[in-house]
Amino acid sequence: MDKLEEYRKYRKELVSLHSKILKLSSINFKQSVTLLDILEGKDIVLESGIEKDAILDFNVYRKIKNEQNAASLYREQENETNEKEAILLSAMEKADGLLYEIVKINKEKNSILLKEAENDTEAVEVIDVGLSETLNKNTLIFARLIHLSQFSLTSGMEFLFLKEHKHYLKQRSRKLMKKINSGNISDDRFIAYFKLNRTDGLPAFTQEIT
Incomplete structure (x- = not known):
């Protein structure tokens, strides 16, 4: 199975998981x-369409208690998960x-x-059909990456x-x-970039998951 086919399966599974988790x-x-x-x-006052996605993302991934997010709590409460769900939840x-810099875009491989x-770390490969077709190297991207064994995908x-x-x-x-100082650095960073997106962000690309 090639990476694109695998990506599409994980993407659909991730969308389904988000929906289940948000019902907690x-x-x-x-x-x-x-x-x-x-x-x-x-x-709730929104300034752009991407902010609706940002709110849902924040509810799934922000730390609720004891450094656990809603995905962690779902994993504890739900006993029946398939293999891909278990991998994604982990x-x-x-x-x-x-915040990420774009090192290389490969449209043919959708990567x-x-x-x-912020840090001198090794570049990671992200598979994403929409982003690979629309981004350019003059863009910075703030994203939450889900790291799998062969590639990563955005939340x-x-x-x-x-x-x-x-x-x-x-x-x-x-x-x-x-200034935010909510008690969790990860959440503070997300809130900061949510605010920065309002003042300095570029229009974001959205796509329907198929």
């Missing part, structure tokens, strides 16, 4: 939108939102090589920025994280 009674949606600072009275427990913008939402703003984004995100 332990997820506090109001707390999530409050942390993102998008609640005005009883109304990876989802460790998934973190980070992108991404390298962390399904991304914030895009100009590469020339890298230094500013790194400095500004650190200042915002100190």
